[in-house]
Amino acid sequence: MSDMFVNPYTFIGLGESKSRSSGNGKYTGVLSCTMMTLTPLIIPNAANEHAFSKREQRVVDRWNKKNSSSALREESGIKSYDFYSYDNPEGDRENKKSSPVIPGSSIRGMIRSAYEALTDSCLSTIDLENKMIDGRQVGDVIGHFAPCKDSTQLCDACNLFGMVGENDKRKYKTDTGLKNKLNTVASRVMFRDATTSLDLRDWHEEPMILAILEQPNPSQAEAYYKGSVYPVNGIKGRKFYWHSDDPNIRKQNDPNNLNLTVIARAVKAGCMFTFDIAFENLTDIELAKLIWIISIGGKTSSNEGSTHGFKLGRGKPISFGSVGISIDYDKSGVFVLDESLNIFCDSSMLAKLPRGAEYLRPKATFVDRCKIQI
Numbered sequence: 001m002s003d004m005f006v007n008p009y010t011f012i013g014l015g016e017s018k019s020r021s022s023g024n025g026k027y028t029g030v031l032s033c034t035m036m037t038l039t040p041l042i043i044p045n046a047a048n049e050h051a052f053s054k055r056e057q058r059v060v061d062r063w064n065k066k067n068s069s070s071a072l073r074e075e076s077g078i079k080s081y082d083f084y085s086y087d088n089p090e091g092d093r094e095n096k097k098s099s100p101v102i103p104g105s106s107i108r109g110m111i112r113s114a115y116e117a118l119t120d121s122c123l124s125t126i127d128l129e130n131k132m133i134d135g136r137q138v139g140d141v142i143g144h145f146a147p148c149k150d151s152t153q154l155c156d157a158c159n160l161f162g163m164v165g166e167n168d169k170r171k172y173k174t175d176t177g178l179k180n181k182l183n184t185v186a187s188r189v190m191f192r193d194a195t196t197s198l199d200l201r202d203w204h205e206e207p208m209i210l211a212i213l214e215q216p217n218p219s220q221a222e223a224y225y226k227g228s229v230y231p232v233n234g235i236k237g238r239k240f241y242w243h244s245d246d247p248n249i250r251k252q253n254d255p256n257n258l259n260l261t262v263i264a265r266a267v268k269a270g271c272m273f274t275f276d277i278a279f280e281n282l283t284d285i286e287l288a289k290l291i292w293i294i295s296i297g298g299k300t301s302s303n304e305g306s307t308h309g310f311k312l313g314r315g316k317p318i319s320f321g322s323v324g325i326s327i328d329y330d331k332s333g334v335f336v337l338d339e340s341l342n343i344f345c346d347s348s349m350l351a352k353l354p355r356g357a358e359y360l361r362p363k364a365t366f367v368d369r370c371k372i373q374i
Helices: 053-067 104-118 138-145 156-161 284-294 347-352 364-369
Strands: 009-012 027-037 079-081 168-174 177-181 189-191 238-241 262-264 272-282 322-327 333-337 343-345
Touching (some): 053 079, 104 156, 104 238, 156 284, 284 322
Antiparallel strands (some): 009 238, 027 333, 168 177
16 A cells, blocks of 8 residues: 555646636526435534534643643643534533534635636635735736736636626726726626534534644645746646545544644534525526526536535534535526516526536536545
C-alpha cells in the first residue's frame, strides 16, 4: 500500500474565456428535490459556539492532565456546534436533538459553484483585494474570470443567480435628489431550506472532535498554479473536493491544539431531506442546464442511490458532506408566459427540455470528480 499523500481536492480547469449572458425567458415554476446524505454531514449552528460545553470541559481536563497545564475552558478557544435547526440553540445541547435543517443558502452556494464551473462563469467568491499570490493580486492571475461587477456584462451564472456590483456612476432622479444607480441583478432562482418530517431518533451522530482543518492557502504555488511555481501560466482552476467515506480521518481522540479544536454533531449518512427550488423567467436552455447540474447529468436514482454527488457543509476534506440530489418531476411544475402574456401550466414541458449537456462545455472532468466511490 502506498504512503503517498494525496490532496483531498482537485481542480476543474478554466475555459478559454468567460461566458456572457443576458436577458430572461418565459419559464417560471418550482423543482421539488430530495437530498440524501451519502456520508455524515455537518451544518454548524453558529448561533451557539459552545453547544456541548460539558464535552469541552472534559477535553480541556484531559489536555491539562496530559500537558501538566491549567488551561481554562473559557479561554482555551475550543468551540462546539450542534447541527443547524430552527429551535433555540442556547444552553448545552448534549441531551437535546432538534429536527435538522439545511439552509437554502448553503444549497444555493453548492449548486452555484457547479454551475459556474460548467458554464465558464466568473469566480464569484474570489476576494480580489485581500488574497495575494506570490506578491501579486489574485485579479492579476485570474484575468477575465474575475467576479462580474457590471450588470450589463454578465456571465451565465451571475445572470441567473444574481450579483451585486460596484455603484454605477450614472445618476437617477428621486424626490430627495440625485442618487447613484445601483449596479445589481436580482436572482431568478430561490433555494428553500431542506427539512424532514421523518423520525429523528437515529439521525444524529455522537458529537465528535473534528480533525484539525487548515485554511486554504493559495500561496502554496505547487498546489494551486499550473506549469510553474509562479503563476505565469495561471491557476489550475476551480477547487472541488473528492468524495470519500473514511471514518478514521474525520475525528481525533484528543486535540493537538486547543485553540483550533472544534466539536460538532453531524447527521448520519442515509438521511433524506426535501426542498424546493423556485425559478422565475428562465429560458429553456437555462432551465435545462440547471436541471442537468442539480442531478449531475441525471446520474441519481432514488431506487439505487446516487452514483454522483456534491460536497456540502463543514469538513469536506475529512470525509464529511457528500450528498446526492434527485428531482421529483411529479411534484415539480412549470408555468409558461406566452407571447400574449397568458400564463398556463405545462409541467410536461420538463420532459421536453433541450439536453442540458449540449449547452455546457466539455464536462467529463467535472462529472468524473463528482463520482461517488465510497
